[in-house]
Amino acid sequence: MVADVVHIDRAAGPTGRDVHGALQLDGISLRVLTPNAEVLQAVVGMLVPACSVAEPTAAVQWTLRVEEHHTRAGAGAGGDLFQGRLFLELPYGGRRLAVVGMDDGVMRLVAAYRRGALPVVMEVDARQQVTRLLVTPGDAVGLRWADYLARVFFASRLLGSGWRMLHASAVAVDGSALVMLAGRHGGKSTLAHRAVRDLGAQFLADDLVLIGPGGTVVGWPTRVAVPAQLAGDCDGRRERRVVAGVVRERVLFTPAQHRATLGVEYSPPVPLGAVVIVEGSGAAEAGVRAEAADAQTLDRAVAGAADVPQQLLYVSDPLGLMGGPRLADQAAGTAPPVGLLAGVPATVLRVAVEQLPQASVWQALEGVVSGLGRRR
Known part of the structure; x- marks a missing residue:
């Protein structure tokens, strides 16, 4: 394992202060911290109104800190960040995560949201119950890892309690x-x-x-897939398939775009x-x-x-990224x-x-x- 696979520019944010919000669902609470109010709005908006946004009425179980930093990741032979390393790849889109280090109890990972995307860095401190997501400024694709992490946090706990x-x-x-x-x-x-x-x-x-x-x-x-007949001429990514001999055209949105x-x-x-x-x-x-x-x-x-089974992979926490229950503890789900x-x-x-x-x-x-x- 290469010790300096990821270098992080730890310069302070433009304001030097954090803005924060608390997401809650069924008595479970996640705090989101970031120096950038626009980033906070983007992250919180991904899971609202499934989750409510307010000061937590229950104890915060975990904190997700999202920061914009210039990062550079060392690639393996042939320029592939994951080549020669053990990594987890999720179906549908090829999202990849690889553990690249463990320092003082903090697990460090590098991840790509899809092939060719800029890498992001995750740092998981289980003792402090904090996960840091480090995204290149302006990388809207990389920022979607925040949605993934928040969903893992909530759904893994819900599935573990019988949902x-x-x-x-x-x-x-x-x-x-x-x-x-x-x-x-x-x-x-x-x-x-x-x-x-x-x-x-x-x-x-x-x-x-x-x-x-x-x-x-x-x-x-x-994501939301609206049949083209119901979406009209609105902008969105269009998908066309033939299903059982019938042409099926849909317009795809993120929930926020929808x-x-x-x-x-x-x-x-x-x-x-x-x-x-x-x-x-x-x-x-x-x-x-x-x-x-x-x-x-x-x-x-x-x-x-x-x-x-494949959808459950997206809401399980096998790497402990958000301190979720072990896979064996999700048997109720x-x-x-x-x-x-x-x-x-x-x-x-x-x-x-x-x-x-x-x-x-x-x-x-x-x-x-x-x-x-x-x-x-």
């Missing part, structure tokens, strides 16, 4: 969560964005949600109100139908939605989810996926949606 992560979409209607379950490319994202547009619902997530043992639903979007560009209102955590299971197979000629889901159908849909949504009104919505952007889904789900506020 579950589901591959699902969700919106809030009259203060209660409407959760949509479907298979991969099954239309749950389209239904969530239609609820925002057609019903004035508040957005929770279009891909991942966390559900607590008491039925609290927290949106956990890392709020700013489309003016979407996000919901804080809310109690679970109802579940809609989207079933598109064999529905193309039958129009739109809705029927009550029995317990077996609901359990089967929940089991499929809970099968998220990966146990079979039988009965997770038991007792919640559940409906099967039968509609072809290609028809979802225009189909009369709310007429079919009128009783489900109108009854949400009365179930609180």
Whole structure:
């Protein structure tokens, strides 16, 4: 291991003072410190309103300090920062982290958010319960590691206490969560964005949600994919795929871009109100139908939605970056989810996926949606 793999310019920030904010979720609190108020706003905005921002009512369990510094990292043979070193690589995008040193109990890592990105430096002091993230000034991509670290902090602790992560979409209607379950490319994202547009619902997530043992639903979007038919001509990164012979075009946003560009209102955590299971197979000629889901159908849909091994990698803390529970302690968050949504009104919505952007889904789900506020 090369001792001087990373050099840090430790010059003071422009003001010499830190600004700070506290993020809270379910009694867990993370303090964010930085010399730059704009950086603080960018970091805090990533997880709001899933997390509230206020002076902590519970003891702060960890501090994330984000600093802008010019860093230079020594590369291995061939100019590859990670070549010849043991590193952790996450799926979807190739994010890499490598431990490069341990000095006086402080673990030092170098990380790249994606191939070709500028490296960032992380320093983890478990005794002081502080993680420092050092990003090159102006590096918006590197700053997204702050979002990753904050998500690891909260979600690893929630999963360790019995919360579950589901591959699902969700919106809030009259203060209660409407959760949509479907298979991969099954239309749950389209239904969530239609609820925002057609019903004035508040957005929770279009891909991942966390559900607590008491039925609290927290949106956990890392990115938002809006169907092109619903996004219009707004700016955003466009993605075009062919799924089961059907052309699928989406516009991709970060949550902050989603709020700013489309003016979407996000919901804080809310109690679970109802579940809609989207079933598109064999529905193309039958129009739109809705029927009550029995317990077996609901359990089967929940089991499929809970099968998220790769997504769980992003909210686990195997390197101890944010002092999270050991992987073995997160077993409560990966146990079979039988009965997770038991007792919640559940409906099967039968509609072809290609028809979802225009189909009369709310007429079919009128009783489900109108009854949400009365179930609180």
